[in-house]
Amino acid sequence: EDKVVQSPLSLVVHEGDTVTLNCSYEVTNFRSLLWYKQEKKAPTFLFMLTSSGIEKKSGRLSSILDKKELFSILNITATQTGDSAVYLCAVEDKAAGNKLTFGGGTRVLVKP
Amino acid sequence: DAGVIQSPRHEVTEMGQEVTLRCKPISGHNSLFWYRQTMMRGLELLIYFNNNVPIDDSGMPEDRFSAKMPNASFSTLKIQPSEPRDSAVYFCASSPTGAINTEAFFGQGTRLTVV
Numbered sequence: 642e643d644k645v646v647q648s649p650l651s652l653v654v655h656e657g658d659t660v661t662l663n664c665s666y667e668v669t670n671f672r673s674l675l676w677y678k679q680e681k682k683a684p685t686f687l688f689m690l691t692s693s694g695i696e697k698k699s700g701r702l703s704s705i706l707d708k709k710e711l712f713s714i715l716n717i718t719a720t721q722t723g724d725s726a727v728y729l730c731a732v733e734d735k736a737a738g739n740k741l742t743f744g745g746g747t748r749v750l751v752k753p
Numbered sequence: 754d755a756g757v758i759q760s761p762r763h764e765v766t767e768m769g770q771e772v773t774l775r776c777k778p779i780s781g782h783n784s785l786f787w788y789r790q791t792m793m794r795g796l797e798l799l800i801y802f803n804n805n806v807p808i809d810d811s812g813m814p815e816d817r818f819s820a821k822m823p824n825a826s827f828s829t830l831k832i833q834p835s836e837p838r839d840s841a842v843y844f845c846a847s848s849p850t851g852a853i854n855t856e857a858f859f860g861q862g863t864r865l866t867v868v
Binding site: 682686740 | 797803
């Protein structure tokens with residue numbers, strides 16, 4: 642059974658701080674790892690990672706994948722209050738029709 | 754494209770009643786997922802379809818839950834009879850399986866409250 646574990650469960654930071662979120666996974670036949678941001682609505686897509694060691698970047702957010710150690714990290718630099726959200730990690734399993742399995746999420750609160 | 758469309762957005766029903774949630778995936782997407790989200794359990798996959806065929810329904814909590822996808826543009830999730838513990842936000846998502854560098858797109862969810 643595919644499994645995704647995110648840490649920490651939650652964290653509180655101040656504006657300007659840097660945040661690192663962790664995602665470890667077990668999957669039968671890995672296709673991709675995805676990061677989503679969820680505010681008080683549906684999850685919105687951030688990154689899709691398929692190859693180890695290649696950093697994906699979007700503004701202040703970046704993410705990298707390690708397929709050997711089976712984990713990914715999501716970094717947010719110079720955090721802003723608008724970054725407050727739950728960040729979800731998911732893995733896609735090729736052996737299961739590209740089924741997406743989500744972790745429990747990390748709740749980030751950025752204080753002014 | 755309007756994205757994944759779910760209806761209703763909110764549903765309040767009494768215990769024992771039948772509830773039907775609806776989803777219209779993005780046109781051309783051939784994978785459809787139903788998720789349930791609660792504070793306690795996070796985002797759980799209930800069932801997913803590939804080309805309208807149910808692939809894995811192991812996440813469906815019990816026989817009270819059923820899902821159908823009669824065609825590529827419509828899916829339903831039915832709970833009969835509903836119970837208070839079914840209260841959650843139910844998300845539908847779709848993705849174009851087989852394409853590279855794609856992601857699942859979520860609908861806005863249906864917030865279900867069973868009283």
